[in-house]
Amino acid sequence: MSAHNCDLLVVGLGPVGEVMAALARLQGLSVIAIDKALEPYPLPRAAIFDQEIMRIFQMAGVADQIEAVSLALNNYQFLTARHEVLLDFPIADEGRLGWAETYAMHQPSVEAVLRARCAELGVDMRLGAAMTGMIQDEDGVSATVDTADGPTPIRARYVVGCDGAWSAVRAAVGINLEDLGFDEPWLVIDTVGGVSDGQLRVARQICDPQRPTTHGPLAGGRLRWEFMLKPGEDPVAFAAEDNVRKLLAVWGYGDELTIERQAIYRFHALIAPQWRVGRVLIAGDAAHQMPPFAGQGMCSGIRDAANLVWKLGAVIRHGSDPAILDSYQEERAPHARAIIDTAVAMGRVVCMLDEAAAAQRDAGMIARKAAGAQDVTTAYPDLSGGMFSGTAHAGALFPQPRIDGIRLDDAIGEGAVLIGRNLPAPGPGHVRAVDLDHPRFARFAPALDAWLAEAGGAAVLLRPDRHVFGVGGAAALLEGWHTIIRTKIAA
Ligand SMILES: Cc1cc2nc3c(=O)[nH]c(=O)nc-3n(C[C@H](O)[C@H](O)[C@H](O)COP(=O)(O)OP(=O)(O)OC[C@H]3O[C@@H](n4cnc5c(N)ncnc54)[C@H](O)[C@@H]3O)c2cc1C
Numbered sequence: 161m162s163a164h165n166c167d168l169l170v171v172g173l174g175p176v177g178e179v180m181a182a183l184a185r186l187q188g189l190s191v192i193a194i195d196k197a198l199e200p201y202p203l204p205r206a207a208i209f210d211q212e213i214m215r216i217f218q219m220a221g222v223a224d225q226i227e228a229v230s231l232a233l234n235n236y237q238f239l240t241a242r243h244e245v246l247l248d249f250p251i252a253d254e255g256r257l258g259w260a261e262t263y264a265m266h267q268p269s270v271e272a273v274l275r276a277r278c279a280e281l282g283v284d285m286r287l288g289a290a291m292t293g294m295i296q297d298e299d300g301v302s303a304t305v306d307t308a309d310g311p312t313p314i315r316a317r318y319v320v321g322c323d324g325a326w327s328a329v330r331a332a333v334g335i336n337l338e339d340l341g342f343d344e345p346w347l348v349i350d351t352v353g354g355v356s357d358g359q360l361r362v363a364r365q366i367c368d369p370q371r372p373t374t375h376g377p378l379a380g381g382r383l384r385w386e387f388m389l390k391p392g393e394d395p396v397a398f399a400a401e402d403n404v405r406k407l408l409a410v411w412g413y414g415d416e417l418t419i420e421r422q423a424i425y426r427f428h429a430l431i432a433p434q435w436r437v438g439r440v441l442i443a444g445d446a447a448h449q450m451p452p453f454a455g456q457g458m459c460s461g462i463r464d465a466a467n468l469v470w471k472l473g474a475v476i477r478h479g480s481d482p483a484i485l486d487s488y489q490e491e492r493a494p495h496a497r498a499i500i501d502t503a504v505a506m507g508r509v510v511c512m513l514d515e516a517a518a519a520q521r522d523a524g525m526i527a528r529k530a531a532g533a534q535d536v537t538t539a540y541p542d543l544s545g546g547m548f549s550g551t552a553h554a555g556a557l558f559p560q561p562r563i564d565g566i567r568l569d570d571a572i573g574e575g576a577v578l579i580g581r582n583l584p585a586p587g588p589g590h591v592r593a594v595d596l597d598h599p600r601f602a603r604f605a606p607a608l609d610a611w612l613a614e615a616g617g618a619a620v621l622l623r624p625d626r627h628v629f630g631v632g633g634a635a636a637l638l639e640g641w642h643t644i645i646r647t648k649i650a651a
Pocket residue numbers: 171172173174175176177194195196197200201204205206207208209289290291292322323324325326327328329348425443444445446452454455456457458459460461
């Protein structure tokens with residue numbers, strides 16, 4: 161079989177593929193990333209992302225640039241037609257992961273930063289290159305890629321399909337999506353003007369059975385609008401400019417808004433029952449799709465990339481057993497599924513068209529909220545199973561304190577780290593020691609000591625994706641890590 165052209169072939173350069181490719185280069189992998197389109201996706205899609213994603217952007221070395229083209233929100237609310245509050249998600253300017261809890265974004269600006277970073281890191285990006293087929297053997301994957309110059313073969317050790325909802329990679333390995341039962345048509349519009357950044361920092365769902373509506377700010381003086389189509393409405397007439405102007409006029413806006421882009425989508429909830437077939441894996445919308453009411457579709461895909469990439473690095477660069485790649489789905493699928501459930505629950509609140517049912521919904525939710533309960537929570541679960549130690553806090557995201565303007569992850573650097581005092585030499589397994597007695601980490605010592613005291617361990621071992629591997633004695637943590645990173649995970 162011919163030599164490999166790269167360690168990793170990333171199929172699809174949407175936000176997930178871009179993050180995947182950049183992080184893979186930082187793992188030291190050689191990466192070819194292809195996209196069938198010549199330009200990033202032009203229509204309105206992701207509007208917000210959360211602090212965990214900003215931390216992953218930080219890992220990729222682009223957080224400051226992305227912060228500069230994003231807008232920190234301060235609330236996300238679901239309101240009745242009369243603007244009474246049904247659900248309320250206040251957003252902190254600095255969350256426990258070291259960034260604002262939620263940002264509004266202008267996706268093309270974010271993708272421009274990510275693609276520039278891929279180029280800077282030496283990702284071999286090939287645009288106008290569509291994957292049309294692949295076969296794998298015990299040594300690699302041979303993909304056929306259609307380009308303007310004709311079919312081009314690419315041989316890679318591994319392939320990750322980040323090629324979106326209609327994933328050709330998923331089809332090539334014979335995986336079908338499971339339908340989780342949500343299907344609603346919405347018109348989505350981005351406008352420019354009428355607002356300056358910072359003037360509006362609240363995203364809102366208006367649960368009006370007459371016209372369920374989403375609106376909120378995007379960065380760069382833009383607004384996002386989403387209007388649900390009712391049964392029988394003609395999508396073409398609904399999306400026509402005169403009708404769009406009427407929809408915006410309800411909100412008091414006229415010609416000061418320029419309609420920048422718009423599209424009609426059917427919002428779905430789908431998940432793949434299998435995320436890996438041998439040397440081929442799928443991530444992002446290729447593996448799961450959800451309605452946008454939690455603002456988590458892209459976020460979930462970027463989490464996939466951060467979870468998978470260091471495992472690929474361990475297998476390809478450090479000889480770990482490829483079976484560790486099974487932990488990717490084991491850890492990520494239940495998490496993605498929990499968020500899909502939340503997004504669907506939010507969607508069911510928003511998309512109610514029956515007046516009587518909506519009135520009943522409003523009365524019940526307002527009463528429960530007054531009693532201190534809220535119908536939907538965004539407290540997503542920790543990861544579990546897979547490559548964790550089983551101790552307390554294993555699977556949780558480790559906090560990222562920012563002290564004297566410095567964030568923890570920037571101080572401790574990339575890769576797996578063991579944090580504590582009087583630490584043994586980490587030995588093999590690519591772990592670095594972060595000794596809290598070292599002057600370099602002194603500013604973080606009080607916060608980390610307090611965390612360890614509360615967790616009840618002398619040390620904590622963090623995985624490269626900054627999830628807690630385990631808490632306890634340093635030697636036992638190292639031994640557990642060395643075992644799990646090298647060997648097959650017990651079923
Ligand atoms: C209206 C709307 C609002 C949303 N809001 C949010 C939000 O606020 N927050 C959030 O997190 N998510 C949101 N989402 C979801 C988010 O947009 C998607 O989850 C995200 O775009 C998926 O990214 P991806 O990289 O997996 O796939 P995509 O962005 O779809 O990228 C896939 C890429 O693969 C390429 N490709 C496809 N087939 C091939 C092939 N055969 N060969 C080569 N290349 C190929 C495509 O050209 C494309 O560039 C929203 C979605 C919608 C529709």
